[in-house]
Amino acid sequence: MIDYFAHVSALHVSHGAIANSPLASQKPVSEALSAVSAQPGSAILGALVDHLLQYAQAPTSVEIGLLKKTATVFAEARTMLNKLAAVRLSLETSMAAPTAPGALAAYNAAASELPAIATDFQNLTAKFQTLQAGFPNNWLAPVGQQLNQPVAEWAWRDVFLGRRTTAFVAKTQELATTTRGKAFAFGAFAGAAGNLIGSAYLNSVVGGPRRSHTLRHRLSAYSVGAWLRDHEPQYAGTLADIRSALLFGQSGTPALPSDLKALLQAALQQSYPSGTPALPNLETGYTHLLEHLGLLGDFSLPAAPAPPNNTVAGNIVTQGLTLGSNSLLLQNVASNTTSFGQNTPLIGSHESAAGVCEQILVWLAIPIFSWIYSIDVALGGGQGATGSPDLSSTGDLVTLSQSPTGLSGINSLYSLALNAWQALAAARTVLVLRGLLYPDNDDLNNPTFTQFLSIPSDTKNYPLLAMPSSDDGTSYPTSGLETPPTSSSPFAFGAKPQIFLNGSANASVLALSSTMWEDMNLYPGSDRPWSGNHDLDADRGAGALCWALAPGASITSLPVNITNLAYSAI
Amino acid sequence: MSNGTKGDGGKGNPNGVYLVIPYYPDDMGSRPLPSAYPFWSCQSIHLGGSPYAGQKLVPGQTVELAVEAINYGAQTASAVCIVFWANPTTSFTNASVNFIGTAPLTLAAHAVNITGPISWTIPEGTPEHICLLAEVTAPADPIQQPATYDAATDRHYAQQNVQVLTATPGQQIRIGFFMANPGVVKTKYWLEVTHLAASHQSLRHILPRSAVLIKTQQIHLKTPSHARSQVHKLDVELDRGESLEVELSALVPADAKPGSTIVLQALQYQHLRHQPVGGLGVVVHVI
Numbered sequence: 104m105i106d107y108f109a110h111v112s113a114l115h116v117s118h119g120a121i122a123n124s125p126l127a128s129q130k131p132v133s134e135a136l137s138a139v140s141a142q143p144g145s146a147i148l149g150a151l152v153d154h155l156l157q158y159a160q161a162p163t164s165v166e167i168g169l170l171k172k173t174a175t176v177f178a179e180a181r182t183m184l185n186k187l188a189a190v191r192l193s194l195e196t197s198m199a200a201p202t203a204p205g206a207l208a209a210y211n212a213a214a215s216e217l218p219a220i221a222t223d224f225q226n227l228t229a230k231f232q233t234l235q236a237g238f239p240n241n242w243l244a245p246v247g248q249q250l251n252q253p254v255a256e257w258a259w260r261d262v263f264l265g266r267r268t269t270a271f272v273a274k275t276q277e278l279a280t281t282t283r284g285k286a287f288a289f290g291a292f293a294g295a296a297g298n299l300i301g302s303a304y305l306n307s308v309v310g311g312p313r314r315s316h317t318l319r320h321r322l323s324a325y326s327v328g329a330w331l332r333d334h335e336p337q338y339a340g341t342l343a344d345i346r347s348a349l350l351f352g353q354s355g356t357p358a359l360p361s362d363l364k365a366l367l368q369a370a371l372q373q374s375y376p377s378g379t380p381a382l383p384n385l386e387t388g389y390t391h392l393l394e395h396l397g398l399l400g401d402f403s404l405p406a407a408p409a410p411p412n413n414t415v416a417g418n419i420v421t422q423g424l425t426l427g428s429n430s431l432l433l434q435n436v437a438s439n440t441t442s443f444g445q446n447t448p449l450i451g452s453h454e455s456a457a458g459v460c461e462q463i464l465v466w467l468a469i470p471i472f473s474w475i476y477s478i479d480v481a482l483g484g485g486q487g488a489t490g491s492p493d494l495s496s497t498g499d500l501v502t503l504s505q506s507p508t509g510l511s512g513i514n515s516l517y518s519l520a521l522n523a524w525q526a527l528a529a530a531r532t533v534l535v536l537r538g539l540l541y542p543d544n545d546d547l548n549n550p551t552f553t554q555f556l557s558i559p560s561d562t563k564n565y566p567l568l569a570m571p572s573s574d575d576g577t578s579y580p581t582s583g584l585e586t587p588p589t590s591s592s593p594f595a596f597g598a599k600p601q602i603f604l605n606g607s608a609n610a611s612v613l614a615l616s617s618t619m620w621e622d623m624n625l626y627p628g629s630d631r632p633w634s635g636n637h638d639l640d641a642d643r644g645a646g647a648l649c650w651a652l653a654p655g656a657s658i659t660s661l662p663v664n665i666t667n668l669a670y671s672a673i
Numbered sequence: 674m675s676n677g678t679k680g681d682g683g684k685g686n687p688n689g690v691y692l693v694i695p696y697y698p699d700d701m702g703s704r705p706l707p708s709a710y711p712f713w714s715c716q717s718i719h720l721g722g723s724p725y726a727g728q729k730l731v732p733g734q735t736v737e738l739a740v741e742a743i744n745y746g747a748q749t750a751s752a753v754c755i756v757f758w759a760n761p762t763t764s765f766t767n768a769s770v771n772f773i774g775t776a777p778l779t780l781a782a783h784a785v786n787i788t789g790p791i792s793w794t795i796p797e798g799t800p801e802h803i804c805l806l807a808e809v810t811a812p813a814d815p816i817q818q819p820a821t822y823d824a825a826t827d828r829h830y831a832q833q834n835v836q837v838l839t840a841t842p843g844q845q846i847r848i849g850f851f852m853a854n855p856g857v858v859k860t861k862y863w864l865e866v867t868h869l870a871a872s873h874q875s876l877r878h879i880l881p882r883s884a885v886l887i888k889t890q891q892i893h894l895k896t897p898s899h900a901r902s903q904v905h906k907l908d909v910e911l912d913r914g915e916s917l918e919v920e921l922s923a924l925v926p927a928d929a930k931p932g933s934t935i936v937l938q939a940l941q942y943q944h945l946r947h948q949p950v951g952g953l954g955v956v957v958h959v960i
Contacts, residue, residue, distance in 0.1 A: 404749075407751040407777045407778070407779045408751065408777065409777055410753050410775040410776070410777055411775075413772075413774050413775070416755075416772070416774070416775045417772040420755065420772050421767075421772065423767055423819055423820070425810060425815055425816055425818060425820065426753055426755055426775060426810065427753045427810060427811065427812060427815075428810065428812055428815040428816075428818075518812055521751045521753070521811065521812050522812045524751045525690075525748070525749070525750065525751045525811070525812060525813060528748065528749035528750075528751065529748050529749070531749075532747070532748055532749060532782070543781060545749070545781030545782075545784040546781055546782065548781065548782070548783045548784045549747070549781070549782040549783045549784075550783065551747075551782075
């Protein structure tokens with residue numbers, strides 16, 4: 104199941120390929136191509152039907168709830184960091200020029216905000232703890248086929264990918280009468296083409312099919328998507344672009360356009376007349392799809408905290424303090440075995456995203472109190488650890504700005520800001536490693552993600568069996584071979600992700616689109632290469648047919664005896 | 674990946690944050706450095722957009738410095754880079770380093786990045802040749818306390834510590850620098866000056882020409898307390914934080930060809946140890 108970027112890229116590539124082929128002179132084809140140009144949102148929606156169906160059902164849209172809850176806490180953390188940055192700036196500016204007009208008042212005003220920030224930190228910590236408590240380790244819904252379930256019990260995501268998608272493509276083409284409908288139908292075709300070839304690529308880098316390596320497959324799909332986002336931006340643009348196209352100009356509460364809903368519903372009903380679960384609520388799928396696209400953009404990190412200004416930083420360093428490290432803080436957490444960066448490995452661990460963040464934020468709250476307390480003590484104040492220091496004269500501020508205590512306090516706040524920022528970054532990393540977010544551009548240098556960005560040297564052993572449920576999907580499977588073996592893809596060692604889009608002369612969306620369109624739409628169910636009941640998971644290799652277990656066979660008993668399905672079979 | 678033998682801060686690890694100021698491509702922070710990469714010349718310290726090559730600095734002039742660093746940890750790091758300058762010295766202490774400025778640096782896992790410019794107006798009285806020292810630190814991978822400033826053994830530090838001179842064949846060159854005790858107890862050291870014969874990839878930015886050898890007998894070291902100079906080696910004992918002025922003199926071979934270069938390195942060793950704890954480079958362009 105390819106991701107958003109791969110889907111929209113495949114749509115562009117297939118549109119270009121067919122437009123430049125002899126097929127383009129045929130009326131239905133030229134109408135479809137024009138429709139895509141006129142109604143790109145409809146075409147993108149057609150390409151993303153697998154995602155829409157995934158998010159139309161609760162078990163396969165768990166991630167939306169997880170992202171929503173986490174995004175709220177992220178937003179609060181960002182707000183708190185911005186508040187802390189403003190207070191720091193004011194304190195540091197005052198201490199750099201303590202005799203400047205207004206410096207004392209600015210200092211006192213900023214310092215008076217610290218107790219509230221300390222409280223915010225504590226409240227945020229509590230929210231992260233709550234989030235952690237409800238954060239499932241394995242959120243991805245299993246694939247029905249891997250559970251030995253009958254199709255009638257599968258999620259629609261899996262029905263659509265594993266049964267009769269080529270018939271669905273032909274049906275939308277047949278039923279589409281309007282420009283918008285024709286664009287949607289072309290999108291549905293491109294979505295199938297992208298999955299058929301793209302899944303073969305994913306299977307190669309994963310080592311097995313989606314059904315038996317769900318998390319690793321998601322990691323690979325999002326890594327490939329991020330790579331396309333960064334290397335082929337001319338195709339899909341950004342997630343915001345995709346979301347914007349899917350809004351069809353609607354503001355407020357968007358609804359699935361009724362004509363497209365009718366077309367999608369009719370095509371699904373006619374392609375899957377029996378043997379499947381009841382159709383899910385397509386409106387829900389559309390709403391969730393938009394929500395998901397929006398949520399994916401809600402985890403940006405704020406700018407990294409700026410060091411104190413040069414005057415203050417120079418004084419801190421001259422005092423022999425390590426800029427950005429708080430010795431008091433480090434002493435306080437020295438016995439805390441969960442402190443960040445020491446005992447909280449991300450890769451290969453099974454910590455939850457919220458858990459990592461919570462572990463950090465628990466002890467981040469320490470230095471604010473320490474700082475306030477130490478300044479109080481240094482200046483003879485008696486307001487205690489939760490009171491705000493209130494300097495009474497410029498002389499106090501001059502003294503403080505040169506004193507080890509004052510400089511240590513400023514350094515503690517800088518340390519706090521750095522740690523809080525890093526806590527957010529770590530939590531974001533965990534969300535990426537759990538397959539909930541796309542890797543950032545910089546993440547793609549990380550071996551955890553680069554492994555998905557080229558075909559590995561050994562793809563002969565395919566498909567590899569599922570790993571134990573504790574596996575985090577970041578390493579190539581060490582499991583045995585699921586027999587009978589087959590070939591995952593025709594792609595050569597070292598091939599980059601664009602191979603399945605336009606990098607192969609005989610096995611790419613670019614190379615095959617014309618043939619595929621013709622075979623699926625003009626000769627459905629025939630014996631032409633792409634007229635069959637093809638499996639969009641490419642489970643048994645690129646272009647393989649949908650399959651069912653042979654009578655008496657089980658997915659867990661080797662060899663896995665299968666029967667290829669006829670065009671009409673579900 | 675191997676941590677340095679000391680001074681690596683003890684907090685960084687590949688599963689968290691693991692900062693390195695790289696001396697060469699794929700420098701993963703193992704210290705001491707391979708012999709092809711003298712620790713006194715790091716191309717990750719930039720001046721005016723390119724690696725600092727020891728060019729003369731003019732007081733009053735404003736220059737822009739930047740530092741390149743990489744994070745070999747699995748987590749994104751919010752780090753800070755600090756740049757110092759010092760009079761020519763083989764080792765740095767709190768007393769000898771002068772703060773220049775800082776810059777934040779975000780480092781994703783396995784990503785290399787360079788800071789924004791750190792603007793520096795060169796103060797009056799700054800010598801023409803100075804040492805630049807860069808430090809990278811982050812809460813999850815902090816420097817050791819107290820700071821070691823030791824680029825030879827600590828991946829958090831790098832230095833560009835080269836004096837560049839010109840001389841004619843047969844000329845006696847003289848340069849002065851300090852050696853110091855950065856430790857906390859009285860310590861015996863020895864200083865040794867050698868030439869570099871190899872074609873050092875890491876010195877290309879300061880050494881575009883072919884290097885010529887210089888006989889060790891033609892290199893002399895002298896300190897104020899020694900009436901006579903020593904031939905290329907010097908033993909001293911320094912109190913905690915004490916620094917000592919050293920004069921290095923060397924004779925440019927009479928047959929050295931104009932256009933060639935002599936490269937010397939002065940390395941400071943702790944008594945009975947074989948890994949240097951500090952050092953600097955001297956590049957003499959024969960004209």
